Amino acid sequence: MSTFTTTIREIADQLSISEQRARTLCREGLINSKKYGNTWLADQGSVDKYGLSTAHTIAEDHPAYNVNDTNKPIALSFFSGAMGLDLGIEAAGFDIRLACEVDKYCRQTIAINRPNTALLSDINDYSASDVLNAAKLTETDEIDLIVGGPPCQAFSTAGKRKGFNDDRGNVFIKYLDLAIELNPKFIVIENVRGLLSCPMDHRPHDQRGEGFPDLSEDELKGGALNFVLSKLKSSGYSYSFNLYNSANFGTPQIRERVIIICSRDGNKPPFLLPTHSENGDHGLPIWNTLEGCLDYIKSHNHLNFPEKRLKYYRMLKPGENWRSLPIELQKEAMGKSFYSGGGKTGFLRRLAWHKPSPTLVTHPAMPATDLAHPEEDRPLSIQEYKRIQEFPDNWELAGPLVQQYKQVGNAVPKSLGLAVGKTIMSLIKGKTFSSIQNFKYSRYKNTCDSSWELEFIKLRDAKQKSAPHEELTLF
Template sequence: MTKKPTAIDLFCGAGGLSEGLRQAGYSILAGNDIDPYAGATFAATHPDAKFIPGSVRDLEASDFLEVTGLKKGELDCLAGGPPCQGYSVYNHQRGMHDERSHLFREYLRIVEGLMPKWLVMENVTGIMSAGEGEAFQAVLAGIRALGYNVEARILRAEEYGIPQERRRVVFIGNRLGLPIMWPKKTHGEGLRPFTTIKDALADLPALSNGEDGGVQGYATEPKSDFQTELRAGSNAVYNHAAPRLGAINIERMKHIPQGGSWRDIPFDLLPSGMKRAKRSDHTKRYGRMKWDGLSCTVLTKCDVHWGAYIHPDQNRSISVREAARIQSFPDWFQFEGPRTEQYVQVGNAVPPMLGRKIGEAIVSAIESGSADADDTEERKAAAG
């Protein structure tokens, strides 16, 4: 039996990227995050991994080697997504002066101490423009300075079967001289149809505004391949409760059709600030999802004031479980902590399905490198 490749997840959050790597065949040995609620979720959902709490600034590579029993250079893959708020387009003061913009240096410090064979780093696309691209170039230069071949690409989640418009920059590197392979797109024009909101959510029980039914049964049998996959290993619905919105918001929702937004709300019902807005502004605010469409990017707050987070036909905002479905988390994956913190964990995560595709691409590169090595040996033997 082939030994599973090993991975450690820095800035692991709830563990979306590491869950994806686990699905791709990796053994997740450890994770680190400063957020105690995300850490509780990671620990509960990755029972074979060691969670190391606290700021990465207070940790050394030796801490990870100690808990995993590895020696420097033995780790197969170091994964991680340094907090991205410093680069986010939603942060209007973003830039290199934001101290969170420098956490990638901590990631590189741990890379240097561990010298993994492969590394994966994920971030928002804003890293490419923040400080006129200074951060993006610094990440590439820092990784190359450690002896790694590295490439970066923007990956679109919806092109890999995730029911959400989500763009993220992914860096993949290795120090083995192997080619860097990227996951092949599976959905979109000329490929499989995009996974829709209906594909993702139609089997979940209905909720009224503010309703928390606790652990619930499914409303129907699976109605899509996506639902079948995410329901595997689970016989109930967890983290499925609707935030309680005020009466004025419920009244506003009554006027919003599927695919509609704040523009459909009668003027006298609009929030005062939005009465001054241009019709071309805030395109997603008070947006209602379409059953046959994609979700907008799941953020750390699925707040109807900020995005299209109204259920397609129920007058409420989406639950944590619905956000997790849109992020491709399996249903057995339960989120710990207060509900507001659960939304943060879901919104900050790498969609596990995308993490799996990345992990599988790395495995393919390793196998292709092994095949090349075997071919070389055979040619040498034949020439011998």
């Protein structure tokens, strides 16, 4: 039976385009179709896929399809984005049964690449029973893993540090409550470094000091994370966390993320096992570089730099930035920014072949965070973004190019997700887990659970000395 049954009018109605445009899509092969005499008929699956990839079609909520009775541990994903973290979890052997994501373009990306995975939108709209129903699970089914990276802007050091008073912070609490109610064997929380120092309630600096009351517990540095850990512990979950550089796990990119692994059995989970080190320490291979990951890309879709910036890029070699220009050209290129403080290393930055990429941002052509190709006079292409973040070349991204950059720039690299998945898989199977003593996971201090807790205790003690009548709760 022929699959070419969808008419030009039906294509036009479904995609909200003209019939003339629908015929053009058929003629150009953008929709799988055949011409019978003067009439075009298309394959409906191809029309659906085109609509999702171009954002003409909304990715609707739907339950899991074609659920197979496999022996794979079940994982549920929240704040799934373009599924970078999930790809790593999946590669470790998990069945990603459900994805929950509110962003329109990310939802379309999920629907294109993982059409059988259950898809939900705003986490605030669902109960535990809704999640189970969508994932085709019952209350007696065991969930092995719930994984999610609640929006990081509320905790980012570049933001206003509103913490849980921000709407995006509130979904963090919703995620915790929902995960604890679903009672999986393991919960994973991924976030930015700012979570380590963010208060629950941020007081502006001009309202501190002499003449103002002392900071409350919620206003202490790290108060937001203390709240999270207290909630986990009171629910019976043990935890470990660290600030992990994805380069230590094979990603050709320096990208740091806080990963909290929580275990229902009360035993503290181990840290992730690194596979690489910066200088080959501990007998590990050195970090992967940009040069090793950008070969054999057939075509490039990319944004462009304005001509006024290209003038200077043509003078720069791989690994150089504005500081490599003659001093007069530095002043000309940077304008008033030349006299401001800070390192300003993101201005007019060409990436180096022999190093990992710096952290990918959501737009590679913004003046202060340029990500220029080491040699060509352009920003990194979306294909290069995917390689650096370790998405498969055939992973389709929905929406306009700027939205594709945003999806990949916000993702967790696959190798870091794989390290998380392997750790939890080993714990599920009861395997002995090795570790590397004294491995330096991060360049920052007090970023693992034990050292962070000691630092928070110091803050607590200092607070109690200044206000002995108040009681603070640590975990």
